[in-house]
């Protein structure tokens with residue numbers, strides 16, 4: 661345990677232009693506890709849980725129940741980091757009332773302190789509604805994985821007119837009242853222009869070094885999976901190899917009889933052992949304590 665203070669939305673907002681914000685995804689108690697201990701300012705319980713934990717192709721596979729389940733596991737680790745719950749696909753697209761209710765579930769049942777949702781101008785009514793319910797909202801522009809059917813996973817804002825639109829969308833999100841904006845899969849020049857144009861921190865992923873912070877997926881940053889690692893996702897460790905090595909040793913130990921060892925084994929007292937192994941019949945007045 662450390663005496664680090666709990667990070668709040670106000671702390672995050674105040675970091676605009678200051679020390680870069682560190683955000684990591686996490687999806688359960690152990691990954692959240694590690695992210696917090698490593699000094700993450702923000703833990704995003706991302707809908708990327710669908711891909712990196714649950715083995716789905718796209719984030720469309722997860723609904724609010726799944727996100728609540730994982731957010732609550734993260735919250736039970738009591739991280740110092742601000743917990744942001746990701747609103748999944750179709751949880752904020754239908755009506756404002758549904759968007760508020762689903763955001764409220766991530767807060768009340770999941771223990772999140774803010775929510776994130778993808779998209780720009782067309783999501784403004786939903787963002788406004790959630791903000792009116794006094795739930796802080798983080799925006800997400802650029803490559804938005806929930807738009808895969810219409811956008812694919814292509815880098816956004818490479819053409820000048822698209823880049824200008826992105827800056828305008830970011831300004832509208834800022835004016836509406838989001839407390840931070842994730843910029844995913846955009847050229848560095850565009851991310852820097854957005855960062856200069858808005859009053860709230862920008863947090864980049866595949867957006868270069870000019871943003872107010874960075875976010876990485878836990879399993880990418882630690883090298884925990886054997887899937888595709890995007891160009892921007894530096895592996896700061898190779899935990900998958902370390903885990904395979906450890907479990908291969910475990911398997912060998914089971915097979916050659918060296919596991920479990922004497923020290924890893926429970927023993928009876930000599931007296932109880934002798935009585936247990938003796939030929940004597942057990943006494944007939946024995947009644948299991950749970951029957952009494």
Ligand code: KIV
Pocket residue numbers: 685704705706707708709746842844865875877
């Ligand atoms: O779900 C997620 O992991 C995200 C990050 C990539 C920003 O939205």
